[in-house]
Amino acid sequence: MNTLLIDxxxxxxxxxxxxxxxxxVSNLAKVTLINRTTLYPLLEKLVKKGLVSxxxxxxxxxxxxxxxxxxxxxxxxxxxESIQTTNEFFDWAKEQTQGPKxxxxxxxxxxxxxxxxxxxxxxxWRNNSEKMIYALTDYEKAYDIVGDEFLRNDYFKQRVNHGxxxxxxxxxxxxxxxxxxxxxxxLRDMRFIDLFQDLGIEINLYDNKxxxxxxxxxxxxxxxxxxxxxxxxxxxxxxxxxxxxKSPNSI
Numbered sequence: 674m675n676t677l678l679i680d681x682x683x684x685x686x687x688x689x690x691x692x693x694x695x696x697x698v699s700n701l702a703k704v705t706l707i708n709r710t711t712l713y714p715l716l717e718k719l720v721k722k723g724l725v726s727x728x729x730x731x732x733x734x735x736x737x738x739x740x741x742x743x744x745x746x747x748x749x750x751x752x753x754e755s756i757q758t759t760n761e762f763f764d765w766a767k768e769q770t771q772g773p774k775x776x777x778x779x780x781x782x783x784x785x786x787x788x789x790x791x792x793x794x795x796x797x798w799r800n801n802s803e804k805m806i807y808a809l810t811d812y813e814k815a816y817d818i819v820g821d822e823f824l825r826n827d828y829f830k831q832r833v834n835h836g837x838x839x840x841x842x843x844x845x846x847x848x849x850x851x852x853x854x855x856x857x858x859x860l861r862d863m864r865f866i867d868l869f870q871d872l873g874i875e876i877n878l879y880d881n882k883x884x885x886x887x888x889x890x891x892x893x894x895x896x897x898x899x900x901x902x903x904x905x906x907x908x909x910x911x912x913x914x915x916x917x918x919k920s921p922n923s924i
Contacts, residue, residue, distance in 0.1 A: 679724070682705075682711075683715055685707070686707070686716065687724060687725070687738050689701055690725065690736060694737065695728060698713065698716070716736055720736075723739065724739055726739065779903075782896070782899075784894060786894070787818075787819070790819060790893045790895050791823060793895040794819070794886075795828070795831065796897065798828075799831075801879045801880060802880055803880055804837050805838050806837060806839045806877050807911045808842065809842045809869055809875065810876075811875060812843040812848055817888070818888040818889075837860065839860060839862070841861055841864070843865060844866065844871075866917070874887055875888070878911060880904070881904045883897070883903055883904050884896075
């Protein structure tokens with residue numbers, strides 16, 4: 674779906690028409706610095722979109738932008754068309770999920786790039802029936818790669834709003850010590866362990882899933898493993914490490 678209504682050159686033509694009123698191609702070329710060969714097809718597109726009209730005045734071929742009132746109505750129509758198209762696309766996608774599915778003992782999904790990693794983070798609270806995450810994190814690397822803005826102002830807030838708690842094992846760090854002061858409001862219980870120092874990964878365990886984040890500076894990525902046996906085994910490992918972790922009060 675192309676959501677771009679008009680491009681930069683089309684905007685410059687409209688701006689020139691709103692400032693000068695009716696204008697010839699030669700005059701538009703001077704004002705916009707777009708050569709006439711390029712201008713003609715651009716004006717044709719604007720006419721087809723209903724943003725510009727072609728008028729004849731004293732034997733001359735002139736162009737004129739629609740009024741601001743009509744432009745507002747045009748924008749509203751495009752907005753409604755976009756909403757309808759988006760809804761139709763969503764309904765289509767929803768239909769693709771219906772019907773019989775393959776029943777897999779193990780389901781593995783891959784997440785590439787920063788946006789993919791953020792989507793994987795959101796799965797930990799969005800699809801979490803137990804409302805609990807067991808997390809082992811290279812805390813400083815997570816903040817460095819994923820970003821303070823996303824973690825504090827998006828992910829943490831969404832997780833807390835959905836009542837999802839966290840038991841978090843992390844290396845001793847200044848960022849970790851800072852977040853301990855907000856542990857209660859972040860629904861987080863924290864203990865320090867040096868096992869994940871500088872490893873550049875995070876492992877989140879929730880329900881029957883294991884989410885692994887790789888905080889690579891150039892190619893951050895993630896993998897989601899959905900398997901009851903694997904998730905259960907990792908949770909047992911986590912609990913063992915949790916017992917050997919240092920509580921904030923002991924540091």
